[in-house]
Amino acid sequence: MPLRQAIERSQGWHRRLTVPQFTVVTGLLVILLGTLLLATPLCSSSKVGLWEALFTATSAITVTGLSIIDVGADLTTAGQLVLAMMILAGGLGLMAITTFLQGFVVKGTGLRRRLDRGQTLDEFGVGGVGSTFRGIAATAALVILVGALVLYGFGFSDIPDRGERLWASVFHSISAYNNAGFGLWSDSLERYHDNVLVNAVVMVLIVMGGLGWRVTSDLASQGVRRGRRRLSLHTRLVLRTTLLLVVFGTLGLALTEWLNRGEVFIGMAWRERWMTALFESVTARTAGFTTVPFSLENITDSGTLLLMALMFIGASPGGTGGGIKTTTVAALMAATRSTMRGRDAVVIRNREIPDKVVLRALGITVASLLFVLAMALLLSIASNLNGAEPFTFLEMLFTCISAFATVGLDLGVTEQLGRFGQAVLMLGMFVGRLGILLLLSAIWEVMTREQIHIHRQNRIGYPREDLYV
Template sequence: MPIRQALEGHQSWHRRLTVPQFTVVTGLLVILIGTLLLATPLCSRDSVGLWEALFTATSAITVTGLSIIDIGEDLTGFGQVVLAGMILAGGLGLMAITTFLQGFVVRGTGLRRRLDRGQTLDEFGVGGVGSTFRGIALTAAVVILVGAGILYSFGFTDISDPGERLWAAVFHSISAYNNAGFGLWSDSLERYQANLTVNGVVMVLIVMGGLGWRVTSDLASQGFRWPQRRRRRLSLHTRLVLRTSALLICFGAVGLAITEWLNHGVLFLDMSWPRRLMTALFESVTARTAGFTTVPLSVTNITESGTLLLMTLMFIGASPGGTGGGIKTTTVAALMAATRSTLRGRDCIVIRNREISDKVVLRALGITVASLLFVLAMALLLSMASNLNGKDDFTFLEMLFTCISAFATVGLDLGVTAELGRFGQLVLLVGMFVGRLGVWLLLSAIWEMMIWNQRHIHRQNQVGYPREDLYV
């Protein structure tokens, strides 16, 4: 009898998983499957071993773009198709997919608990995960196909072979919309630096993927209502995301052009001002978790101020529910609003004539602090590994840049990733996984695995404590 109970408990372990735990487990399983596929001769050349396949699969599922192999040379055609499939799985929402699947697995879980746990993810709404996911997939398919069509017809016209050009257009459209940054060429998009069509299409795809489903759906609903005189007002979330994203893109583009010009950097050397502004705009957009680049990035051709600016954009990242990473635009907006309210002596946080809950600000603060600490821990481990191996090839700025790029799932590289040892690449691999899932979700999964059960936590939340001031 005890053996039977133990077997039944073992078989139903997955039904006791919460959404954060289920997301972590599913993410690891998908990465494992992708690793085994990429390591086979059907997908890769002899130069790709199990470690290279693991790093590439993790980078694809987390839509980061950091790579220690040459995608166009080391992967076969079928391997590139598998890689594109993993990018779609991760970009269209690893969290959305696992939440959708959990509806068929966690059958014994009540609706109220599922909705409560679902808030740890990106709150898809009461309408249901299934319908939301179908909307996400349909929107992504339309945008990717349109982008691929334009790239095929007007962008990659230098590729003479129609089949090769079609695959290049589809692959880069998938990679751009999902903010992955994977390219079929070792120089990313440097060969198309002066191509206005390629630059424009890739930037639009990156921005649309990074805005998030809520914003896209809200804007689409406005488009369907345009003949009517009275249209529903855009939600606060949509307005805040659009305004913050536009300000960050403009700030990054103008700031990068000015800093490189004033500090006599070689990043935009011998470029006309129109081309320089277009390149700066592209780098500003791609630094928001995309990873493509039209100029070679290294410490020798970009100034420290420009590097710091890119690191700031990478750390902020995209918007909630989007295909990008980072701490999110709304997190920064909430913290800035809290700072403004503090300076004005207000007791509440107000954004666009709307009062924001203290819980939102506390969560934004928690995400920011936890992300900063995690990135610093990554940089510390990389520097320790470098010192232990007796290598002084990389500066701390290069290592910090790479850590932020991995954690924010950006994929921009200063030439560090491929030169690191296995331990350093392992640090980046863990950083990519944690950054894609989110520090908040990972902490929730770990917290729920601890000894304290939910009943005890509920009793703790009902306990009141005396107040006392703290000087800050």
């Protein structure tokens, strides 16, 4: 009888999962499937074992780009195709895909669950996840196709074999749009550091993928020509914040490396310096491609710190990138400005922002900071236990932020870490891609067996009291 009752309780377990739990389970299953595929002789060489396949699959599904293998040499054409498919799955939005699949396994979904699912998808809407997902897929296919055609016809013209050039164009277009950072060459895009067209195409793909579906849909439906005022506040805020971050990062990198005489720009003409600074400013916000070698020997501490800030902020909500998101930073900056002016409400462009949005932005930022520091602490402890400290704390912190923000920039640390350190990075990549609050919600629901409904109103009131901060 106990065995029969246990079997009955286990049946239909997937239908009892909440949205955060279903997202976590589905993400783990996809990573497991990708690991098994990449570890087969059809997809990889003998150098790629289960551990290397697991790390690569995790990095691909989370569109990070950190790697402990040489994608071009260690993976076969079939393996590279599988890797590209995993990048597409993760880049188009792991939460969007899992919520879309949830419609097939959770029957009798009512309006309340549909509202919760819409909120999980960055408020894509109540009308239907399917239509939104089709729009995302169509937009991605069009942008990736155009990028691949331009790279094939003009960018990678130095590759003589047409089949190899075509695959390189398609793979890098997929990787760039999904902000993955995976490349077929061990030096990323360093061989094209002075190619204006390759730099421009990759940067455009990165930015378009990182803007998010809500922004691209708003631009397509309203049209810039109809007037800037017709665009939503979210779209205008994302566009403005993205532009400011790109300009700030470009000027910051160019000035810090010039004033501190960093080796990364040595021997470059001024035009090439500005193009490199622009490219690294764009790619630092969760893309992971690089046109110059990265290490603490050829980039200054101030430049490294600037890149860490850009990586931590990341892309925009609903996009293919990671980080705490541009709108989160914009909300916190607006809250700071309101506090300095003595206002009780947070106002952005004559629109009052709800308190719950500001609290969510604050929660995301604090939780992300604590998680990254915990990752760096674990790497530091593991290094000390091994009796040697081959890396500085700045290198470890940079790598942890790169993993958590799903960037993929590396100072040469990832491949030399032990398995414990690489496991910490895999955890950081997974948590960073799913979202720190989503994961905490899933854990809380398991521990308390209480479902968290985002739209549920709290009818309990509490007395208020001031707190000095």
